[in-house]
Amino acid sequence: MNIITNSQRAPAYKGGVQAVIFDWAGTLVDFGSFAPTQVLIDAFAGFGVDISLAEARVPMGLAKWDHIQALGRQDGVSQRWLERLGAPMANADVDALYSAFLPLQVERVGQYSSPIRGAVEVLSTLRARGVKIGSCSGYPRVVMDKLLPKAVADGVVVDHAVATDDLPPGGRPGPWMALENVIALGVKDLPACVKIDDTTPGIAEGLAAGMWTVGVAMSGNEVGLTEQQLAALPESERERLGAAAADKLLSAGAHYVIDSIAGLPEAIALIEARLRLGERP
Structure with a gap:
């Protein structure tokens, strides 16, 4: 050919x-x-896990579910999650965090x-x-x-x-x-x-x-x-x-x-x- x-x-x-x-x-x-990052801090706090503003900013730009997953994989955050909840963050945990994050983001996005x-x-x-x-x-x-x-x-x-x-x-x-x-x-x-x-x-x-x-x-x-x-x-x-x-x-x-x-x-x-x-x- x-x-x-x-x-x-x-x-x-x-x-x-x-x-x-x-x-x-x-x-x-x-x-x-600040609208995405501060609300992520508050969503994690609802699960008893503290994250810093600097940590919340690292995956910025990703879709918010992906952002939460990437944040949970950071060394310091993953360690604190494991200590607080007794198991590594799984996709079901990301789903739960996202469900907590979303109404807070809707409520506060205009504020920022x-x-x-x-x-x-x-x-x-x-x-x-x-x-x-x-x-x-x-x-x-x-x-x-x-x-x-x-x-x-x-x-x-x-x-x-x-x-x-x-x-x-x-x-x-x-x-x-x-x-x-x-x-x-x-x-x-x-x-x-x-x-x-x-x-x-x-x-x-x-x-x-x-x-x-x-x-x-x-x-x-x-x-x-x-x-x-x-x-x-x-x-x-x-x-x-x-x-x-x-x-x-x-x-x-x-x-x-x-x-x-x-x-x-x-x-x-x-x-x-x-x-x-x-x-x-």
Whole structure:
């Protein structure tokens, strides 16, 4: 059997950015990403197991059931669970923790989810340019349905939002939520898409989907402080924390890292300059 090879390549996309796919906590809303982490601490406490905020942040970006499972496998947490409950954490325990976590998350997500400074303005600027605005999250649909009306009331309006349990394959670090946005928004050129996220699974999601990726350092999970706490630190400490967060996101493959959503227009300008040269993510 003869195999005929076509050596021609599809022409490189050289247009502008057509869509940006946003994460929510730590990226659009909830400076420092406290809504998921604090509720996880409270859910574990209900089982008599103390976890720290730093421990709760390690698996951030995963779907919440997966987040709880990964958290329970951390050395310190798994040891405390075994000591308290007499057996290693099993999937049935993850189910029980998730069942305790979910109503608390629904109840409190609005409490933590004020827009991050610059979010409303950046979304308005993108929309004025004709850029489509997608979003996805590690939150399940029941939490997103509580978050979205508050976000709209606060001026944070997206064209599409995907929750981690909307799709059968699951959530991050797979590409499915990002690609569902592409389909829903009617974007045909993946190199024209940007995924912005404050976690390494979120960066991996964008890369797996064939998108440009922008990491968020200062307002996100990696620094993990409120805006007020961050402002109270000496400048040298802020710089150290920001550099450590940026290094982690760049090591995960982020094409660019910004302090917060306010820096996104500058990152998009750099991406579009590379697109004009025919570069791909």
